[in-house]
Amino acid sequence: MINNAPALVALSDYVQKKVEEDRNMGRYLQAKELESYLVDFFDRNFKGSEIGYNDPKPNCFRLRLSEEARMSLLGFISNDRSISARPLRQKEIKFSFDREVIKRLPSTLRSSVHFINHLSPLIRWMTKVNQDRDHEFHKLSALKLKAGPLPIGEYLYRIERWKMQGLSNFEKLAYGIIPIQNGNPLSEDNAELVFQKILMESENWSYRSYDANHMLEKYDQLKSEMSKWFAEALSQFKAENDSSYQIKTTRVENIYSRRIQAHEDRLTTLIQRGREERYIKGAETRLRNTQETMASILQNLQDKSTLLPERGGIATGIISVE
Incomplete structure (x- = not known):
């Protein structure tokens, strides 16, 4: 049997479906699913970008965007004035998909490591890029x-x-x-x-x-x-x-x-x-x-x-x- 839930579902559609589902139902993408989505996305679309694992702490990531990826992301969030979009304007982003990880970080790191879930502009940008790519x-x-x-x-x-x-x-x-x-x-x-x-x-x-x-x-x-x-x-x-x-x-x-x-x-x-x-x-x-x-x-x-x-x-x- 297929062990991975989205194995037979278009991954970007799967993420988008999660975004649109009733939040009260508790149907949120798990951290591992978002990690897989992130890694797959940059491997396929922006190979010049670098992903650092467990950096600066376990279950945290350091994402350094290629120039092409950064320009694309900046274009997507150009009119987004939300707090969650602010760190995405930097060339390097530190984040975690797990809110509990953020809470356990030392106070010296907490302000520089951002929480990202499936509602984040970063994930929505990834989904939009995926949907626009030829041959899907x-x-x-x-x-x-x-x-x-x-x-x-x-x-x-x-x-x-x-x-x-x-x-x-x-x-x-x-x-x-x-x-x-x-x-x-x-x-x-x-x-x-x-x-x-x-x-x-x-x-x-x-x-x-x-x-x-x-x-x-x-x-x-x-x-x-x-x-x-x-x-x-x-x-x-x-x-x-x-x-x-x-x-x-x-x-x-x-x-x-x-x-x-x-x-x-x-x-x-x-x-x-x-x-x-x-x-x-x-x-x-x-x-x-x-x-x-x-x-x-x-x-x-x-x-x-x-x-x-x-x-x-x-x-x-x-x-x-x-």
Whole structure:
């Protein structure tokens, strides 16, 4: 089983989800999770930055930003006047992810070592940078699986969330898997079946290296294939949505057309019989109200029938089948 909670979740999405969760629920990122996120972030994005461990005390960090990282961070916090943003304007930052560590520091150090949690501008900047990077390889996780559902080799996977809104709503997770070396993506159905196996039986894999350029080619191929799947799903949803719109529209028109005809007949009768003006005005008002109600319902149906498709990646990773 997967031992690391965010192993199958896009790491930046995982952090962002924690930021947005109800604080009263106590669902805070642990210090070790933030440490992993920090190390992974600078290793992937700003290799010139330096991270000092247990400096100046155990469970404290000394972060020295590269010039590129510093300029990026300063741009992100340029309009942030909060106290938590002040130390981030320095080229070197000392901090801890554990508030208890801060409390135990000698008074001579306490003012220079800052507490950082998932709400800090530093973490929010990291998440923003990750989300803006091409190919989203900040979301990469690595898993190991015994041969069986897949032949021995290395594979790239991608998980997407599909949403479609119209007169009805549709939402699903779509899974794509492709061999990194040679071969085409698994079919949509096979990829989903295989991934259920991965969820139950895979373990974290500490991979050492990979051919990034070749992987990006395979990643683009997989995304292209999943785009076709999404287009097919959207086409089917559109056909069902159009059919539903036609059925509902016809039903409304039939019901209200009968009511409008009844009001018109009533109005004609009142006029022919020379009834008082107040009766005629009342009949005209009921006719007009019914016509307006029908038009409103039809307009509402038309508005709701507008397709609103949404597609986004939520996780990407490597699977090593041994």
